[in-house]
Amino acid sequence: MTKLLSANFLRLKKNKVFWGGLILMAAWGIFMPVKLHTDNLEMNYADRVEDGFFACAMFIGIFIAVFCSLFLGTEYNDGTMRNKIIVGGKRSAIYLANAVVCCAAGLAMCAAYLLPYLCVGMPLMGAFCVPGEMVLLTTLTVLLLTAALSSVFTCIAMVCQNKAATAVICILLAFGSLMLGMVLNQMLEAPPTHMLYSLDENGEIAPSEEPNPKYLEGTKREIVQTLYDINPGGQAIQCAGMTAVNPLRLPLYSLGIILLATGAGCALFRKRDLK
Amino acid sequence: MEYVLQTNSLTKKYKHFKALSELSMNVPKGAIYGFVGKNGAGKTTLIRLVCGLQSPTSGGYTLYGRKDTDRDIPKSRRRMGAVVETPSIYLDMTAQDNLKQQYRILGLPSYDGMEDILKLVGLADTGKKIARHFSLGMRQRLGIAIALVGSPDFLMLDEPVNGLDPQGIIEMRELILKLNREQQITFLISSHILDELSRLATHYGFIDRGQMVREISAADLESACRKCIRLEVTDAGALARVLDGMEVEYRIVSDREADVYAKVNVSRLTLALAEENCEVISMQERDESLESYYISLIGGQKND
Numbered sequence: 001m002t003k004l005l006s007a008n009f010l011r012l013k014k015n016k017v018f019w020g021g022l023i024l025m026a027a028w029g030i031f032m033p034v035k036l037h038t039d040n041l042e043m044n045y046a047d048r049v050e051d052g053f054f055a056c057a058m059f060i061g062i063f064i065a066v067f068c069s070l071f072l073g074t075e076y077n078d079g080t081m082r083n084k085i086i087v088g089g090k091r092s093a094i095y096l097a098n099a100v101v102c103c104a105a106g107l108a109m110c111a112a113y114l115l116p117y118l119c120v121g122m123p124l125m126g127a128f129c130v131p132g133e134m135v136l137l138t139t140l141t142v143l144l145l146t147a148a149l150s151s152v153f154t155c156i157a158m159v160c161q162n163k164a165a166t167a168v169i170c171i172l173l174a175f176g177s178l179m180l181g182m183v184l185n186q187m188l189e190a191p192p193t194h195m196l197y198s199l200d201e202n203g204e205i206a207p208s209e210e211p212n213p214k215y216l217e218g219t220k221r222e223i224v225q226t227l228y229d230i231n232p233g234g235q236a237i238q239c240a241g242m243t244a245v246n247p248l249r250l251p252l253y254s255l256g257i258i259l260l261a262t263g264a265g266c267a268l269f270r271k272r273d274l275k
Numbered sequence: 276m277e278y279v280l281q282t283n284s285l286t287k288k289y290k291h292f293k294a295l296s297e298l299s300m301n302v303p304k305g306a307i308y309g310f311v312g313k314n315g316a317g318k319t320t321l322i323r324l325v326c327g328l329q330s331p332t333s334g335g336y337t338l339y340g341r342k343d344t345d346r347d348i349p350k351s352r353r354r355m356g357a358v359v360e361t362p363s364i365y366l367d368m369t370a371q372d373n374l375k376q377q378y379r380i381l382g383l384p385s386y387d388g389m390e391d392i393l394k395l396v397g398l399a400d401t402g403k404k405i406a407r408h409f410s411l412g413m414r415q416r417l418g419i420a421i422a423l424v425g426s427p428d429f430l431m432l433d434e435p436v437n438g439l440d441p442q443g444i445i446e447m448r449e450l451i452l453k454l455n456r457e458q459q460i461t462f463l464i465s466s467h468i469l470d471e472l473s474r475l476a477t478h479y480g481f482i483d484r485g486q487m488v489r490e491i492s493a494a495d496l497e498s499a500c501r502k503c504i505r506l507e508v509t510d511a512g513a514l515a516r517v518l519d520g521m522e523v524e525y526r527i528v529s530d531r532e533a534d535v536y537a538k539v540n541v542s543r544l545t546l547a548l549a550e551e552n553c554e555v556i557s558m559q560e561r562d563e564s565l566e567s568y569y570i571s572l573i574g575g576q577k578n579d
């Protein structure tokens with residue numbers, strides 16, 4: 001597998017999509033704290049350094065979806081996957097080498113945002129106001145989320161042999177996961193009560209507080225919360241805002257996704273007839 | 276005879292379609308094995324199976340004496356290279372970078388010999404030009420260059436001259452012959468361009484509808500296809516005696532027919548036969564090519 005990894009990393013080094021993603025993430029990592037700082041100065045906002053630090057979690061999925069589908073899709077499109085199998089490369093090793101390189105690329109893109117953000121943001125806005133453990137835990141969650149997304153997109157790209165179809169599926173999935181996260185977030189954010197306004201006998205407006213029928217309780221709330229926590233899009237929203245209700249569970253769910261996607265992808269790829 | 280590849284009742288089904296049906300073939304070491312069949316006959320399917328891209332439905336094959344079910348089959352595959360359908364090259368990379376990839380995949384410690392391979396296939400001067408801008412012939416040669424990394428001793432080429440211009444076809448032929456003669460590489464070349472194949476192959480395998488119709492060496496095929504005169508006479512025995520007397524090479528086809536592999540003086544032959552009370556009924560010059568042999572073979576199968 002080391003041979004395949006060496007070949008993959010050599011290709012990654014020359015891959016334009018990877019470098020494009022890296023440059024975009026780095027530029028965003030510089031722009032974000034500068035923007036927060038100028039807003040603080042010009043509009044008297046009180047944004048802190050952590051307010052935009054994990055914003056990359058929201059969009060890293062889309063970057064990885066594009067990267068994985070193009071990087072791995074090329075292997076099928078150009079037929080180069082065959083070169084590895086013909087000379088005796090084991091399918092599981094080929095799969096894992098591809099999974100590792102995609103994960104590394106995703107993590108590098110994440111780092112390309114986080115590091116410049118720290119370097120520019122801390123001198124401008126000072127140190128983190130939240131506890132260090134929380135920053136570390138959220139960083140770990142974002143990195144594991146990146147690895148989980150890479151695993152899912154690698155699985156799709158390795159099983160689907162059509163580059164264009166892979167790109168469409170991965171990008172739709174990345175957006176779909178975020179949308180689902182937003183819908184679940186809205187469901188969970190619904191307040192327990194809401195105000196109703198009616199006219200009394202004197203024709204005056206009379207406010208009254210009523211229970212909100214959309215407020216989720218009991219098992220229903222637990223199910224939605226679990227779905228929100230498992231769904232990578234939901235995790236991304238929670239990381240970006242540092243609003244996780246179960247911060248310790250998120251990395252575990254990501255680990256589960258990594259194992260499941262890699263196991264299933266590897267098993268499917270081993271049985272697949274290649275053209 | 277030592278064989279590089281032997282298949283045994285190899286069968287491959289795609290849902291209800293049988294692409295290969297109990298195909299058995301033998302590729303001798305050092306041969307240029309021409310794998311002949313029309314489109315859809317199952318040539319590419321066989322190559323895909325041997326390359327490990329797909330698994331057989333039933334039957335199996337032996338590569339360098341190792342069965343396809345053997346755990347160590349990757350070790351045998353390490354000794355082979357292949358260009359299946361289109362050349363497997365990264366289009367956004369230069370020829371050199373493509374070769375570097377293959378060096379890494381094989382775990383070779385250095386890029387030694389890379390320039391030699393590029394020279395051998397005539398791509399040493401491509402510089403920073405990426406493969407996307409290569410001509411079809413150049414891409415084909417780059418595909419072969421990649422297959423040559425790691426010094427394999429068995430190459431499988433699927434339709435290597437498809438789409439090439441006449442110059443490209445000549446270059447490809449010369450390259451294959453050079454590799455076969457100088458580096459003793461065994462080739463399995465699938466093609467339906469019979470004229471081209473006849474200039475290369477030392478052995479032939481004819482496939483139709485997933486079945487091996489016939490395997491024959493080029494020497495046997497040549498004798499079967501040699502230019503000759505087909506004589507139809509009233510007594511083949513008398514003809515044999517006369518031809519023996521004239522010291523002419525011939526082959527008795529039936530009790531009334533014989534093929535004569537030499538230029539004979541027709542008057543002398545007719546007079547000699549007349550003395551033996553044998554009449555000449557007809558004379559036909561026959562010049563069977565690989566193409567006509569193939570047509571008679573595959574056509575014959577169809578009529579069965």
